[in-house]
Amino acid sequence: MKKFGVNAFTDMKKGLKDCDIVMMLRLQNERMSSSYLSSNREYYEYYGLTPDKLEHAKSDALIMHPGPMNRGIEIDTILADDINKSVIKEQVELGVAVRMACLKIFCLK
Amino acid sequence: MKKQYFINANIIDPHNSINEVGGLIIDESGKIEAVGKKVNTNNLPIREKIIDLKGKYIFPGLVDMRVFVGEPGYEYKENFRTLSEAALSGGVTSVVTMPNTDPVIDNVSIVDFLKRRGRDKSKINIFPCASLTKNIEGTNMTEFGLLQNKGIIAFTDGIKTIQNPRLMSRIMNSAKDLGCLIMQHAEDYELAKNGMINSGIIATKLGLSSIPEIAERILIERDLTLLEKVKCRYHISQLSSQKSVEVIKYRKKVVKFTSGVSINNLSLNENDIGDFRTFLKLSPPLRREEDRIALVQGLKDGLIDVIVSDHKPEDEESKRLTFSQAATGASGIETLLSLSLELYHNDSLKLETIIKSLTSNPAKILKIDKGNLSIGNDADLCIVDIDKPWIVKKDKLISKSKNTSIEDKKLQGKVINTFVKGKELFKL
Structure with missing residues (x-):
C-alpha cells in the first residue's frame, strides 16, 4: 500500500481525520467465499460509515459511493440519503455519462 | 469488613519484585493497604487482632490461564460454583475459561449469559474466552x-487447532x-490422527496409536512464521516437547509471542501411563523424561511464560473406558500450586520463578491487574504452608469431577487460606 502512495488505517476514525471526501466502496459479498469477515454487523460496527465516525472528517465533507450500496454494512442508511452530505445519486448518474463518453471515444478510435 | 493484619510472612510478589519477610494489611474495603517488611509489630496498632503467620508464605492469588468449566452444557462435569470452590482450595483466584461448551462461546448473546452466571455463581474472577471460529469448526x-x-479476554478454539493457514x-490480521x-x-491433525499418547517405546508396547512431537512443532513453526508478517498478540497454550522449546528459543529472537505449559507435562512423563491408565490420557500427551526436563529448563530460562492447570473435569464414566474411548484431560486446579511446589522442593526451579509463572506472567499476557499484591489493589491472595505434606485422594477433591492425574501422590505444600477481595473464602 505504501508503494502506491496510500496511507492505510485500520482505525476508521483516525483514517477519516480532516478528510474532504469520504468514498465508501461496496462489500463484494459474492467474492467472499472464504471467511474474510466474521459478520456483516461487525464490519458495520468497525468499518461502516456512521454519523459518529463521520464527525472525524471535515464538517463539510462529502460522502460518495459508486453503488449499488449495501445499507447497514458499509454505509448507514441515513447518511446515504442525506441530501446535504451525500452526492451518491449524482455520482451514479454522472458515472453513466462518463462511461458512455469513454466507450464512444474508444470505439471511434 | 474489619481491617486484617498479618505479620511474619514470607511474601513473594514477582510483579512488585517483593521477596521478603514482612506483613500485609487488608483495609476495610478489601484492598491491600500495605505490604512488605515495613509491616511489623512495631508499627501496628496494639489493640487490633494481628495474625502471626509464623513464616508461612503469602502469594498473590493464582491466575490460571487454561480452565474448562462445564457451563453451559456439561454442568454435570463442573459448574461455576464447584469450579470456584475447587479453585479457592488451590489458591487460584482468577481463571481463564475455555469456550468448549455446549453451545460454544462464539457469539455475543452467550457471553451475556456466561458473565451473568459467572457473576452470580462464582466466588473467583472469571475471564471467559470465546472461540476463534464459529462453533469451533x-x-x-x-x-x-x-x-x-x-x-x-482472549480467543482460542481450546482443545481444537486452526488447521487452515489462510484462515x-x-x-492474526483481525487480532x-x-x-x-x-x-x-x-497440533497438526493429520500428523496426530487417532493418536492418544506420545510416539515412542511406550506407545509401541501398549499398541496405541500416537501423537508425534512434530505434530506440535510443525504448527508452532507455521504460526510463528505467519506471526513474523502479522504481529498480533499470540500465545501458544501448551508446549510438551524438547523440540518445541528449541523452536521457541530460536524464534523468540525474531518475533514476540508467549507460551505456556501444563503442570502435568512438567511433573509427569509417558512412563506414568503404566498399564493403560486413562486418567493420564492428556492433550498434549505426556512425553519422554527428556522432554519434561527441557520444559522445566524452558521455564527456568524464561522461554516459557506460564504454568497452567489445564483443568479439564471429566466424569468417571467418560474416563473409565478403554484407552481409545476414554475422554482426554485431567482435573487439576486444586493441585496446581502444590504440584508446582514439587519443582521447588526437588531443586528444579526457584520459588520465585514458579510464582511468577502462576501470577504476574499470566496477568501481564492477559493485560489484567491481577496476580499481584500492589497497594490499592483487590486483596486476592493465598496463604501457603509450603512444607505441609499431604496425599492426593480423589474423594477429598472438591471439583465435581475426580479425574485427577496424580491420585495417591505425596505432595508437599498446601494452601491454608485464600482471600478474594479481602474476604477469606477458603480455610483449610
Missing part, C-alpha cells in the same frame, strides 16, 4: 471486536487490528 471467524467489547493468517489475544492449541 475451524472455518469462519467469530466477531472478535464485538466479543471483546463484551468482555472476552490463521486472517485471524492485530483489534488488539485481541489469540491462544493456539498446537
Whole structure:
C-alpha cells in the first residue's frame, strides 16, 4: 500500500481525520467465499460509515459511493440519503455519462 | 469488613519484585493497604487482632490461564460454583475459561449469559474466552471486536487447532487490528490422527496409536512464521516437547509471542501411563523424561511464560473406558500450586520463578491487574504452608469431577487460606 502512495488505517476514525471526501466502496459479498469477515454487523460496527465516525472528517465533507450500496454494512442508511452530505445519486448518474463518453471515444478510435 | 493484619510472612510478589519477610494489611474495603517488611509489630496498632503467620508464605492469588468449566452444557462435569470452590482450595483466584461448551462461546448473546452466571455463581474472577471460529469448526471467524467489547479476554478454539493457514493468517490480521489475544492449541491433525499418547517405546508396547512431537512443532513453526508478517498478540497454550522449546528459543529472537505449559507435562512423563491408565490420557500427551526436563529448563530460562492447570473435569464414566474411548484431560486446579511446589522442593526451579509463572506472567499476557499484591489493589491472595505434606485422594477433591492425574501422590505444600477481595473464602 505504501508503494502506491496510500496511507492505510485500520482505525476508521483516525483514517477519516480532516478528510474532504469520504468514498465508501461496496462489500463484494459474492467474492467472499472464504471467511474474510466474521459478520456483516461487525464490519458495520468497525468499518461502516456512521454519523459518529463521520464527525472525524471535515464538517463539510462529502460522502460518495459508486453503488449499488449495501445499507447497514458499509454505509448507514441515513447518511446515504442525506441530501446535504451525500452526492451518491449524482455520482451514479454522472458515472453513466462518463462511461458512455469513454466507450464512444474508444470505439471511434 | 474489619481491617486484617498479618505479620511474619514470607511474601513473594514477582510483579512488585517483593521477596521478603514482612506483613500485609487488608483495609476495610478489601484492598491491600500495605505490604512488605515495613509491616511489623512495631508499627501496628496494639489493640487490633494481628495474625502471626509464623513464616508461612503469602502469594498473590493464582491466575490460571487454561480452565474448562462445564457451563453451559456439561454442568454435570463442573459448574461455576464447584469450579470456584475447587479453585479457592488451590489458591487460584482468577481463571481463564475455555469456550468448549455446549453451545460454544462464539457469539455475543452467550457471553451475556456466561458473565451473568459467572457473576452470580462464582466466588473467583472469571475471564471467559470465546472461540476463534464459529462453533469451533475451524472455518469462519467469530466477531472478535464485538466479543471483546463484551468482555472476552482472549480467543482460542481450546482443545481444537486452526488447521487452515489462510484462515490463521486472517485471524492474526483481525487480532492485530483489534488488539485481541489469540491462544493456539498446537497440533497438526493429520500428523496426530487417532493418536492418544506420545510416539515412542511406550506407545509401541501398549499398541496405541500416537501423537508425534512434530505434530506440535510443525504448527508452532507455521504460526510463528505467519506471526513474523502479522504481529498480533499470540500465545501458544501448551508446549510438551524438547523440540518445541528449541523452536521457541530460536524464534523468540525474531518475533514476540508467549507460551505456556501444563503442570502435568512438567511433573509427569509417558512412563506414568503404566498399564493403560486413562486418567493420564492428556492433550498434549505426556512425553519422554527428556522432554519434561527441557520444559522445566524452558521455564527456568524464561522461554516459557506460564504454568497452567489445564483443568479439564471429566466424569468417571467418560474416563473409565478403554484407552481409545476414554475422554482426554485431567482435573487439576486444586493441585496446581502444590504440584508446582514439587519443582521447588526437588531443586528444579526457584520459588520465585514458579510464582511468577502462576501470577504476574499470566496477568501481564492477559493485560489484567491481577496476580499481584500492589497497594490499592483487590486483596486476592493465598496463604501457603509450603512444607505441609499431604496425599492426593480423589474423594477429598472438591471439583465435581475426580479425574485427577496424580491420585495417591505425596505432595508437599498446601494452601491454608485464600482471600478474594479481602474476604477469606477458603480455610483449610
